[in-house]
Amino acid sequence: EAGVVQSPRYKIIEKKQPVAFWCNPISGHNTLYWYLQNLGQGPELLIRYENEEAVDDSQLPKDRFSAERLKGVDSTLKIQPAELGDSAVYLCASSSGTGGVLLDTQYFGPGTRLTVL
Amino acid sequence: AQSVAQPEDQVNVAEGNPLTVKCTYSVSGNPYLFWYVQYPNRGLQFLLKYITGDNLVKGSYGFEAEFNKSQTSFHLKKPSALVSDSALYFCAVRDPLDQTGANNLFFGTGTRLTVIP
Numbered sequence: 001e002a003g004v005v006q007s008p009r010y011k012i013i014e015k016k017q018p019v020a021f022w023c024n025p026i027s028g029h030n031t032l033y034w035y036l037q038n039l040g041q042g043p044e045l046l047i048r049y050e051n052e053e054a055v056d057d058s059q060l061p062k063d064r065f066s067a068e069r070l071k072g073v074d075s076t077l078k079i080q081p082a083e084l085g086d087s088a089v090y091l092c093a094s095s096s097g098t099g100g101v102l103l104d105t106q107y108f109g110p111g112t113r114l115t116v117l
Numbered sequence: 118a119q120s121v122a123q124p125e126d127q128v129n130v131a132e133g134n135p136l137t138v139k140c141t142y143s144v145s146g147n148p149y150l151f152w153y154v155q156y157p158n159r160g161l162q163f164l165l166k167y168i169t170g171d172n173l174v175k176g177s178y179g180f181e182a183e184f185n186k187s188q189t190s191f192h193l194k195k196p197s198a199l200v201s202d203s204a205l206y207f208c209a210v211r212d213p214l215d216q217t218g219a220n221n222l223f224f225g226t227g228t229r230l231t232v233i234p
Contacts, residue, residue, distance in 0.1 A: 041226055042209070109160045110160045
């Protein structure tokens with residue numbers, strides 16, 4: 001079974017440029033998460049989807065960040081415009097959702113390492 | 118509000134010796150606890166979780182963790198360390214009584230384990 005797929009793995013951009021990250025969850029997983037991981041820190045949740053609905057986006061900086069999961073499968077996270085402080089690893093995770101969010105185990109992709117110059 | 122602490126940034130252990138990676142938590146109710154491991158340039162891999170039941174939880178790659186409610190701890194252990202266990206380890210907690218209702222997963226800052234040959 002394929003794991004969570006993310007692309008690109010690495011991205012270097014100039015500040016004020018837009019950038020987008022793509023995630024394909026494990027097949028059949030209804031719940032999808034985007035996390036931000038700063039160097040030396042644990043992942044922090046940005047947004048959680050249940051199918052195509054964003055059920056928790058309280059930590060997403062909506063002035064510059066946006067996300068979508070149009071068909072309830074793969075998802076895109078966008079930053080526009082990027083700032084120096086956005087340099088980090090962006091992780092995508094998915095879970096089956098069958099046990100409810102409390103019992104679910106999240107499975108992570110390899111992440112996208114963003115460097116903003 | 119829930120939180121999790123990993124008091125040691127770095128743990129060094131000789132190959133073949135037992136290892137312990139410490140984690141303490143703070144939640145309103147009974148916690149759901151998780152351990153993940155992160156290898157360089159890889160996403161987080163699930164090791165084990167405690168939901169309820171036996172306080173000693175066995176997971177992948179010979180790891181186990183012991184839930185101690187009185188000490189609010191969930192330390193990760195392995196009887197005999199391998200060089201290949203060298204990685205970054207994250208403890209995470211989910212609070213079923215999360216007042217926001219989001220029941221999200223909160224991660225510690227990570228502990229870097231180095232197993233010395």
